[in-house]
Amino acid sequence: MTINHDSTLTCPNCGHxxxxxxxxxxxxxxxxxxxxGKRLKPLPGDCCxxxxxxxxxxxPIQEQSGST
Known part of the structure; x- marks a missing residue:
């Protein structure tokens, strides 16, 4: 299984x-x-x-789910 360590994060406030x-x-x-500058925190039910x-x-979630 290959774990991806890069993610594209999109701010829900400004779309950055x-x-x-x-x-x-x-x-x-x-x-x-x-x-x-908004401090983002996880939605309910998400870990991060x-x-x-x-x-x-x-x-950690990729490892738990076995996704690649």
């Missing part, structure tokens, strides 16, 4: 798009948008900002 490297062994709970606003789920 950022390509970010995800931590490989932890979920990132907060991220400050570089477009509007990448699972809520990214195009790729975080590595």
């Amino acid at each position: 798009v950022e390509m970010l490297a995800m931590p490989s062994n932890a979920c990132q709970f907060f991220h400050h948008c570089s477009g509007c 900002v990448f699972c809520s606003y990214g195009d790729v789920p975080c590595p």
